[in-house]
Amino acid sequence: MSTAGRLLVVDDEPSLQDIVATSMRFLGYDVSVAATGREAVKAATESQPDLIILDVMLPDFDGLEVMRRVRAAGVDAGVVFLSARDTPADKIAGLQAGGDDYVTKPFGLEELAARVSAVLRRVRPEAESAGQMTVADLTLDPETYQVTRAGKEVDLAPTEYKMLRHLMLNVGVVLSRRQLLDAVWGADFYGDDSVVATYISYLRRKIDTDGLEPLIHTHRGFGYVLRAPRKSGTASGGTDVSTSS
Incomplete structure (x- = not known):
């Protein structure tokens, strides 16, 4: 089993969700997915991921509200927001809500992978010294x-x-x-x-x-x-x- 980390990918666009989830699995992560805010909160509470890749715009409530509910449920995962909203105010709102990083669309998958890796090093530094690592x-x-x-x-x-x-x-x-x-x-x-x-x-x-x-x-x-x-x-x-x- 991979120990690179457990990720939850939250996006309501099926093609984007699949691309991101598949790419992260190729990199050795254990990935689960959700398409709505409610699904995201439920999945995060049940699976306790190390990091959530979280779209800001969701069909029921936005990623910032997901973040608040996840934190209230005691989930201490890192969060990387994804959004087409690229103004400084939007980025500040995401980071002030407790996000660890904010990636604007369009983005490169290698850039996203690098940001995920960097956040994981901050939120779970013990991962660098414990457990078997697997890539392919x-x-x-x-x-x-x-x-x-x-x-x-x-x-x-x-x-x-x-x-x-x-x-x-x-x-x-x-x-x-x-x-x-x-x-x-x-x-x-x-x-x-x-x-x-x-x-x-x-x-x-x-x-x-x-x-x-x-x-x-x-x-x-x-x-x-x-x-x-x-x-x-x-x-x-x-x-x-x-x-x-």
């Missing part, structure tokens, strides 16, 4: 230091393990060489940052092998990202999502 068929157990891909154990050197773990903690997020250097070697490392590319190459030889779909990707000029394979017919992480609501 890749798993990492921080207690046993065991890594498997497609059911086969992968033997990693300590530095390779640290880099893979950091990539998995930031699944879907493009990390620069500097960020990886600081996370794996420490901020006081003064060597050449080309060592990052070297270890990415080592990881690829062990993780993305035997005809398996690649999980580690290079964004030239930006850095590296680990993400699950995208199935044909589904939205990619770089796809902009728009809606009229």
